[in-house]
Amino acid sequence: MSELVEVERSTQLIRLKNSAGPTMAELHFSPIRLDFMDANKSVLVSLNSRGMLEFEHFRKRKPTEGEQVEEGVPVDEEEEPGMWEESFGTHRDSKPHGPSAISLDASFPGAKEVYGIPEHADTFALKDTSGTDPYRLYNLDVFEYEIGNPMALYGSVPFMIALGNRGTAVGVFWHNPSETWVDISKDSSNVVTQIVSMMAGTEKIPKVETQWISEAGIIDMFVLLGPGPKDVMRQYAALTGPTFLPPLWSLGLHNSRWNYNNEDDVRQVDAGFDAVDFPYDVMWLDIEHTDDKKYFTWDPVKFANPKAMIDNVASKGRKMVTIVDPHIKRDSSYFLHNDATSKGLYVKQSDGVTDYEGWCWPGSSGYLDFLKPETRKYWEERFLLENYQGSTLDLFTWNDMNEPSVFSGPEVTMHKDAIHHGGFEHRELHNANGFYFHWNTYLAHLRRAPNLRPFVLTRSFFSGSQRYAAVWTGDNMADWSHLDYTTAMLLSHSVTGISFIGADIGGFFNSPDAEMLVRWYQAAAFQPFARVHAHIETRRREPWLFDTDSLHRMRQAVRIRYSVLPLWYTLFYEATLSGVPPMRPIWMEFPAEEAAWTEQDSFMLGDVLLVRPVTTQGAKSVNVYFPGKEGTDLWYNFFGFHPVHHLGFQSLAVDMNTIPIYQRSGTILPKRERIRRSASLTLRDPFTLVVAVNATGQAHGSLYMDDGETFDYQKGKYLYLEFTFDQGKLSSKLKSGGDFQTDAWLERVVVLGLEREPSHVQLQEENAVESHELRWSHDPSSGAVVIRKPGVQMGVAWSISIN
Numbered sequence: 001m002s003e004l005v006e007v008e009r010s011t012q013l014i015r016l017k018n019s020a021g022p023t024m025a026e027l028h029f030s031p032i033r034l035d036f037m038d039a040n041k042s043v044l045v046s047l048n049s050r051g052m053l054e055f056e057h058f059r060k061r062k063p064t065e066g067e068q069v070e071e072g073v074p075v076d077e078e079e080e081p082g083m084w085e086e087s088f089g090t091h092r093d094s095k096p097h098g099p100s101a102i103s104l105d106a107s108f109p110g111a112k113e114v115y116g117i118p119e120h121a122d123t124f125a126l127k128d129t130s131g132t133d134p135y136r137l138y139n140l141d142v143f144e145y146e147i148g149n150p151m152a153l154y155g156s157v158p159f160m161i162a163l164g165n166r167g168t169a170v171g172v173f174w175h176n177p178s179e180t181w182v183d184i185s186k187d188s189s190n191v192v193t194q195i196v197s198m199m200a201g202t203e204k205i206p207k208v209e210t211q212w213i214s215e216a217g218i219i220d221m222f223v224l225l226g227p228g229p230k231d232v233m234r235q236y237a238a239l240t241g242p243t244f245l246p247p248l249w250s251l252g253l254h255n256s257r258w259n260y261n262n263e264d265d266v267r268q269v270d271a272g273f274d275a276v277d278f279p280y281d282v283m284w285l286d287i288e289h290t291d292d293k294k295y296f297t298w299d300p301v302k303f304a305n306p307k308a309m310i311d312n313v314a315s316k317g318r319k320m321v322t323i324v325d326p327h328i329k330r331d332s333s334y335f336l337h338n339d340a341t342s343k344g345l346y347v348k349q350s351d352g353v354t355d356y357e358g359w360c361w362p363g364s365s366g367y368l369d370f371l372k373p374e375t376r377k378y379w380e381e382r383f384l385l386e387n388y389q390g391s392t393l394d395l396f397t398w399n400d401m402n403e404p405s406v407f408s409g410p411e412v413t414m415h416k417d418a419i420h421h422g423g424f425e426h427r428e429l430h431n432a433n434g435f436y437f438h439w440n441t442y443l444a445h446l447r448r449a450p451n452l453r454p455f456v457l458t459r460s461f462f463s464g465s466q467r468y469a470a471v472w473t474g475d476n477m478a479d480w481s482h483l484d485y486t487t488a489m490l491l492s493h494s495v496t497g498i499s500f501i502g503a504d505i506g507g508f509f510n511s512p513d514a515e516m517l518v519r520w521y522q523a524a525a526f527q528p529f530a531r532v533h534a535h536i537e538t539r540r541r542e543p544w545l546f547d548t549d550s551l552h553r554m555r556q557a558v559r560i561r562y563s564v565l566p567l568w569y570t571l572f573y574e575a576t577l578s579g580v581p582p583m584r585p586i587w588m589e590f591p592a593e594e595a596a597w598t599e600q601d602s603f604m605l606g607d608v609l610l611v612r613p614v615t616t617q618g619a620k621s622v623n624v625y626f627p628g629k630e631g632t633d634l635w636y637n638f639f640g641f642h643p644v645h646h647l648g649f650q651s652l653a654v655d656m657n658t659i660p661i662y663q664r665s666g667t668i669l670p671k672r673e674r675i676r677r678s679a680s681l682t683l684r685d686p687f688t689l690v691v692a693v694n695a696t697g698q699a700h701g702s703l704y705m706d707d708g709e710t711f712d713y714q715k716g717k718y719l720y721l722e723f724t725f726d727q728g729k730l731s732s733k734l735k736s737g738g739d740f741q742t743d744a745w746l747e748r749v750v751v752l753g754l755e756r757e758p759s760h761v762q763l764q765e766e767n768a769v770e771s772h773e774l775r776w777s778h779d780p781s782s783g784a785v786v787i788r789k790p791g792v793q794m795g796v797a798w799s800i801s802i803n
Contacts, residue, residue, distance in 0.1 A: 023225045036170075036223055043109045044170045045162075045223050052105035052211050055219060059098035091410040094350050094417045096425075100216045106172050106223075111164035111208045113597045115585075116171075116496045117182055119153040119461075119473070121145050124488040124585065124600035126160075126184055134183040134211075139431050139460045141405035141412045142474070144509055147481045154403060154474045155461035156180070156431040157496040161232055162208055167591030171224035171232040173239065177432035177462055178216040185209040215416075216428045229495075229588045230580050236497055237579025241467040243499040245576050247453045248708030249319055250470070250500075251568045252281030252679040253558050254531035256321075257540070259288035262302035263309045269542060270313055274677055276544045278555050279562050281678045283313050284321045284398065284533070293362035294334050295324045296388050306390035314394040317678035321457070322391075325401040326437050329362035336382070340366055345375045347426070350417040358406035358414065367404055367414065370436035371429075372421035376443070383444035393448070396455040397441050399469070402434040403460045434460025442468035451710050457529075461498060470500040470529045478507030478538070483520055484615040488600040490527055494581035499572070501583070502529030511539040514550040515617065515656070521554045522659045523613035525561035526605055528568075528583050553657060559675045564609075566670040566687065566703060571606045573704040573720070582606060589664075590627040595648070599625050608667045608701070610635060612660040621653050624660050632695050634665035636752045641782040643753070665753060666694035668701025668723045673748075683708055686747035687794060691725050693753035699725040705794070706740055715739075719795055725751075731799040744794045749787040751802065758802045763790050766797035774800065 002020030009015075016025045022039030034047040047053075059076035061084050076098060085094045108114065113125045117135055129135065129150065137156035145153055158174035160182070174180065187207040212221070224235040237243075255273070260266050266283060273280050291297040298306045310320050328337050328346075340346050346355040346366040358365055368375050385391055406414050416427035426433075438458035445454030458469040465471065473489050476482045486503045493501040505524045506512045511534075512520065524530045534541055543554045571582035580588070584604040586596040602612040602625055612624045626635050626647045635644040638661035644650070652660055663669055669690040676682050691699050706718035718737040723730065730749065757778045764771040776787045785802065792798045 018225075021225075036225060038168075038227065042165075044168070044225060045172065046107045046109065047221065047223070048105060049107050050105045050209065050211075052103050053219075054101070054103040056099045056101050058100060061096075061098065088410050091415065093410065093415065096350075096417070101213060102176070102217065102219050103211060103213045104174075104219055104221060105209065105211045106221070107210070108162035108164070108170065108208045110168070110205050111162035111170075112186075112206045112594070113164070114160050114162045114184065114208050114210070116157065116160040116492060118157050118489070118492045118496055118498065119155045120150055120492070121147050121153065121473075121482075121485055121489060122150055123148070123598075124491045125598045128186040129184045134181045137180040137182065137431060138411075139403040139413070139434060141401060141403050144475065144477060147485050154459045155434065155465070155471065155498075157461070157463050157493075157498060158182070158212070159236060159463060159496045160210065161229065161495055163229065163587060163591065163597055164206060164208075167228065167587075167593075169226045169229040169232045169591065171226070171236060172210075173222040173224070173236065173463065174212045174214070175220040175222065175463070176214040176217045177429050178214045178427055179430060180212065180214045183211040183213075216425070229591050230578065233495070233497075233579040233581070233588075235579075240464045240497060242576045242579050243466040243497070243572065243581075244468060245453065245572055245713070246470065246500055247455055248565070248569055248683075249281045249317070249679045250455045251528075251565055251572070252530075252562065253279060254282040254284060254321070254529075255280050256284030256286070256531055256533040257538075258286035258534065258536040260285060261288075262299075263305065266309055267312060270316070270318070272542055272544055274316070276551060276555065277677075278543055279558055279675055279677050279679075280318070281680075282319045282321055282396075282531075284323075284531070286323050286536075287325070287361055288536075289322060292329070292331075294329050294331070294336070296336065296382055298390050303390075307392055310392050310394055314392070317676075317680040319394050319396060319455075321396045321398050321455070323398045323400055324441065325361070325399070326367055326404050327358070327360035327362060327365035327401060327406075328368060330357065330364040330366055331362075337366060339378065340368060343374060343378065345369060345372060345378060347414070348419040350415070350419060352419045352423070356414070356418045358404075359408035360401060360405055367406075369420050370440050371424065375421075376440050379440050380444040380447045383441075383448045385448065393452060397445065398457045399434070399438045399441055400459050402437040402458060404433055432462045434458055435462040435465050438465065438469040451712070453709055453711060463497065466497045466499055470502070471498050472501070472529060472531065472533075473503040475508045475535075476504050478510040478512040478516060480516065480615065480617050482507055483516065483523065483613075486523065486527075487603055487613060487615075490583060491585050491600065491603060494528075494583045495585065495588075497579065497581075499575050499581040499583070500528050502527050502531060504531060504533040506532060506534060506541055508533055509535050509538070512541065514546045517541060517546070518550050518553045518557070518656060519614050519659075521557040523615065525557045526583075526603075526609070526611040526613075526661070530561065549656075556657070562675050562679065562682070563671045563673050564605075564669070565679055565682065566672055567606060567608060569708075570670065570702055570704040574702070586610070586625065586627050593627050595625060596627055601625075608664060608669050609638065610660075610662045610664065614654050614659050619654055621651050622660065623649050624652050625649050626662070634692070634694065634753065635662040636665065636692050637661075638663055641750070641752050641779070641784040643783075663690060663692045663752075665692045666699050667692050668699050668725065670701065670703045680708060684743045686745045688748040688750065689723065689730070689746065691723075691730060691749065691751045693725060693751065697725075697727060699723075702735065703794070705742055705744065713737075713740075721794065728802045729799055730802070731797075732794075733797045740795070742793075742795050746790045746792050746794060746798075749790060749800060751785040751787070752783065754783065754785055754802070758785060760803055761787055762801045762803070763792060764799045764801070765792055771801075
């Protein structure tokens with residue numbers, strides 16, 4: 001644990017040094033400014049260099065005639081329009097404390113680009129907002145959101161990464177859940193900026209300046225000094241928590257729509273996937289499964305025997321998910337509403353006494369107050385099997401509409417002057433409302449089954465949501481522009497810790513044609529959370545409803561996803577350790593390459609695969625950026641293993657069958673190529689390792705294995721293997737864990753990039769006295785060497801020598 005140690009003090013400043021590194025800080029007194037510097041004393045981050053530090057204190061309104069004044073409380077004599085209340089159409093927002101906004105500017109000398117602060121349907125590299133609207137963070141239920149707009153969407157993470165100076169990175173986290181605006185100014189003219197140095201002088205460098213403004217709360221900014229992008233991710237994970245390790249099945253394909261009609265519909269769709277050999281793992285039910293929009297109930301006619309329905313799906317290794325939203329139907333025949341009323345569990349109106357009432361799917365609704373301990377305890381109990389009748393341990397939860405969505409409220413959300421437990425106004429915590437909801441749903445699943453990893457999907461989120469829930473990008477559209485912006489949106493989430501992120505395959509609104517749906521499946525195969533979902537008024541889009549060629553292409557995309565589930569699962573495990581997301585911008589692996597800083601069409605899956613989705617209609621070719629150094633880095637085609645020798649941007653021909661996917665030289669890709677109908681059925685299947693040798697004849701990789709669904713891995717019941725290839729020898733050894741038994745074995749090894757065809761191949765197992773020869777073949781067109789059936793158990797140490 002490092003700390004800042006004072007090394008100098010004067011009447012002008014205090015100079016501090018990082019006890020565990022070369023960075024330092026200077027706090028200047030007049031005007032107040034806080035600079036963070038690297039070892040060369042170049043400023044990395046400067047706070048209040050533009051003098052925008054502001055904070056407004058709570059006030060007491062001037063009493064009206066005859067009103068009693070509390071003794072000792074200062075009265076504010078000012079009376080300005082909007083100071084104590086504002087009106088928006090028919091909505092009134094009272095401000096009992098008066099204006100309470102705060103502001104601070106953060107500048108990044110040397111930075112060219114900044115990223116993060118989701119959620120916005122905008123470019124990955126954040127835009128200069130000078131002269132236009134700043135980026136807004138205010139969680140809202142947005143209908144048919146616009147592309148390329150800084151408007152607020154469903155979630156907020158006030159965290160930003162700045163990149164520049166030969167790939168160095170820093171981050172700032174504005175810890176405030178109230179409505180927030182972020183203004184960005186980029187200095188594209190390379191104007192002269194003062195650099196703190198032992199020697200006097202200036203240097204021309206770029207700079208990005210930002211201002212953070214929140215409606216309420218306190219000034220609480222964290223500065224993360226890197227120096228690299230992965231260092232910033234690690235530091236942010238240490239601050240807000242790493243992503244949870246998802247159950248293996250949750251990394252498979254999810255199938256949903258609003259709504260599957262009844263139990264027969266669910267049964268037929270589930271059987272339909274099997275009939276066309278199309279893998280999937282989770283069946284979802286939207287709001288129509290309930291009895292008149294009362295959560296924790298089932299429609300007595302359409303879903304009369306839910307346990308049998310769930311058990312049928314689970315018999316194939318699959319799971320089910322039902323929606324549970326935060327709005328509670330105000331109905332005297334509904335147990336949950338009666339309990340919430342009698343126990344005082346609802347959020348209150350501005351008077352702090354009357355239950356807050358809004359309008360949502362059930363009609364008149366109340367909203368549970370999760371700041372109240374009694375509410376949290378009550379909510380946990382609702383998910384117990386004896387309370388949630390018809391549920392089983394194979395049923396998990398989807399938290400939607402938790403911004404919260406209030407159809408009758410201002411901007412379709414809760415009034416800011418509503419009162420939560422402890423006297424907090426809703427304005428003070430609005431952006432964390434969804435977090436509190438899905439966090440408590442996660443805890444409820446833990447109480448239901450303490451050793452079973454929960455799965456919760458949330459639409460609304462805040463910093464820290466990555467510890468408890470997957471997230472999706474809300475109500476997107478079946479439109480090529482929405483498919484095109486999906487990568488940028490998911491990357492923006494990923495670099496702010498929201499790693500388990502996805503978008504509705506095919507778009508929520510409207511109906512995609514076959515070409516669009518195929519391209520969406522192909523893109524989603526390499527995105528963290530993969531769920532098909534659609535509006536109730538759209539056409540059904542089960543894959544077998546399309547032509548034979550399109551069905552084949554969709555199935556092939558999903559089968560590819562399932563084949564690389566070992567990589568996905570390993571990357572998510574490593575994310576729990578490092579904070580580095582599985583889905584990454586290219587610059588996270590190649591931070592010094594400026595051409596990658598604005599790249600949002602392609603992305604990396606770990607450090608292994610480069611993926612370029614095809615997102616335009618009728619595309620015959622796409623531009624792909626291949627990073628690296630000429631003569632050092634190679635990229636191998638995922639399908640045919642042929643290498644790409646020239647780096648930078650290249651135009652590649654594409655057809656409808658695949659998208660450009662390339663494996664990076666120097667990596668080892670673990671795969672399972674026996675495709676089952678669900679992920680849990682693959683646990684005993686053998687592995688293939690694809691070894692892509694780099695220019696020095698080396699490659700590295702890893703593989704994580706456990707039971708796929710429990711917390712036993714926290715007790716050491718897992719295998720974390722390290723693979724290395726060097727001087728013609730592929731070796732496997734245990735990196736950590738060990739107390740996990742598996743029948744999985746090594747079926748195939750593919751080696752790419754060998755200079756010559758081998759003469760013989762030998763396997764040496766741990767503790768075996770003799771080695772034995774292995775069969776192999778050589779593909780002269782690609783140079784790939786395929787070693788067949790080494791047959792060694794994955795849980796033991798071994799090596800394969802290629803001579």
